[in-house]
Amino acid sequence: MAWHAVAKAEDVGEGQVRAASAANKMIALYKIEGTFYATSDICTHAFALLSDGYLDGDCIECPIHQALFHVPTGEVRTEPATEPLQTFPVKVEGEMLMVEIGEDA
Numbered sequence: 804m805a806w807h808a809v810a811k812a813e814d815v816g817e818g819q820v821r822a823a824s825a826a827n828k829m830i831a832l833y834k835i836e837g838t839f840y841a842t843s844d845i846c847t848h849a850f851a852l853l854s855d856g857y858l859d860g861d862c863i864e865c866p867i868h869q870a871l872f873h874v875p876t877g878e879v880r881t882e883p884a885t886e887p888l889q890t891f892p893v894k895v896e897g898e899m900l901m902v903e904i905g906e907d908a
């Protein structure tokens with residue numbers, strides 16, 4: 804596991820989702836009620852970028868078929884997706900957001 808700098812914390816605004824990448828992973832970054840979260844940016848149903856989706860409270864809605872995922876846990880709240888999203892630990896270091904990604908993740 805390794806921590807990767809993925810974005811400036813100030814670039815992810817409250818209630819927003821933003822695309823980033825690190826360690827060959829496409830990542831979606833979120834700020835929800837002051838807390839940062841990171842998940843895979845790719846919907847588990849088909850290929851869609853969740854960073855193009857709609858953040859509704861603490862859930863992200865896929866822009867293609869409207870599956871709903873709970874951002875803090877990655878769990879599916881609304882089908883058609885059935886597989887949970889991968890989530891990653893996030894920390895703030897200085898002005899940067901750091902995401903922890905496993906070597907084989």
Ligand code: FES
Nearest residue numbers: 846848865868870
């Ligand atoms: S691609 Fe996301 S719900 Fe189908």
